[in-house]
Amino acid sequence: MVESIHRPFLFFGKFSIGHFLKHFMFEIFTIGASIQKNNIFETSTFNTKKMQSAATTPNQYIAELPHDRKEAMQKLRETILLNLPKGFEETMQYGMLSYVVPHNIYPDGYHCKPSDALPFVSIASQKNNISLYHSGIYADPELLEWFKAEYPKHAKGKLDMGKSCIRFKNVDNIPFELVGQLTTKISVAQWIEIYERVLKKQ
Numbered sequence: 001m002v003e004s005i006h007r008p009f010l011f012f013g014k015f016s017i018g019h020f021l022k023h024f025m026f027e028i029f030t031i032g033a034s035i036q037k038n039n040i041f042e043t044s045t046f047n048t049k050k051m052q053s054a055a056t057t058p059n060q061y062i063a064e065l066p067h068d069r070k071e072a073m074q075k076l077r078e079t080i081l082l083n084l085p086k087g088f089e090e091t092m093q094y095g096m097l098s099y100v101v102p103h104n105i106y107p108d109g110y111h112c113k114p115s116d117a118l119p120f121v122s123i124a125s126q127k128n129n130i131s132l133y134h135s136g137i138y139a140d141p142e143l144l145e146w147f148k149a150e151y152p153k154h155a156k157g158k159l160d161m162g163k164s165c166i167r168f169k170n171v172d173n174i175p176f177e178l179v180g181q182l183t184t185k186i187s188v189a190q191w192i193e194i195y196e197r198v199l200k201k202q
Contacts, residue, residue, distance in 0.1 A: 053095045061097055069125040072171035073097075076123055076130065076179065083180040087188035088120060096124040096133070101188055120191055121183070129160075129167040132179065136186040137166070139194055143185055147178070154178040 055061035062074050077097055081090060089102045093116060100117035103109055110116040122133040137144055151159045154175035160167040168174045 053092075055092060055095075058090055058092060058097050061092060065125055069130065069171065072130060072168075072174055073123065073125055075176060076132070076174060079176045079180045080121065080123070080183050083183040085184060085187045089117070091117065093117070093119060093122065096122040098122040101192060105188060106192055118192070118195060120186075126167075129169045130171060130174065132166045132168070133164055134166065134182065136191065136194075137161075137182070138163075139186070147182060150178055150181070151175065 053061050053064065055064055058077065062070060062077065065073055077090075080099060084090075084099055087101065087105055088099045091098055091100055093100060098119055099121040100119050102117050106118050108114060108118075110118050120135050122131075124131050124133070137147060148159060154177055155173050157170070157173055160169065
């Protein structure tokens with residue numbers, strides 16, 4: 001069993017935090033820039049062709065989702081909120097439902113754009129899947145191995161993971177219980193320590 005708070009992080013090999021953060025933060029920033037650029041001329045807040053949203057609140061985001069994604073996204077949102085460690089906050093960031101370290105806890109914010117809160121987890125309804133961006137899943141090899149080992153116990157089919165996200169192409173196969181367990185594993189203090197120790201020193 002992976003302990004959630006009092007266990008030290010391990011970093012080695014291809015799963016080092018530096019390797020992960022480079023890909024995760026780049027992708028989050030790229031997605032955000034693309035959304036901001038492409039929504040300048042949108043007359044509605046949700047671009048169904050590109051699956052991008054300019055919603056300003058989480059409730060608006062959910063309300064404007066296509067019918068076949070709305071229930072799964074709402075359940076995923078509720079699962080994260082139920083298990084999210086104290087201190088993280090829900091917001092809209094880069095066109096996605098995001099869970100961040102707010103400025104009242106971490107005033108420096110996100111280094112690429114300090115006016116933005118420090119991102120941690122995001123979920124999004126993309127064109128071909130629902131994506132979960134979890135900035136800690138690659139930060140700790142033990143946590144990653146735990147997740148990979150637990151996944152077959154909670155879901156059918158092969159785990160679909162990229163360098164910065166977990167993809168669910170079938171909304172009926174989202175392992176909500178496992179996502180809830182994963183959400184508890186890294187505290188606000190741990191994420192800030194990881195972020196400052198590695199990313200901000202580069």
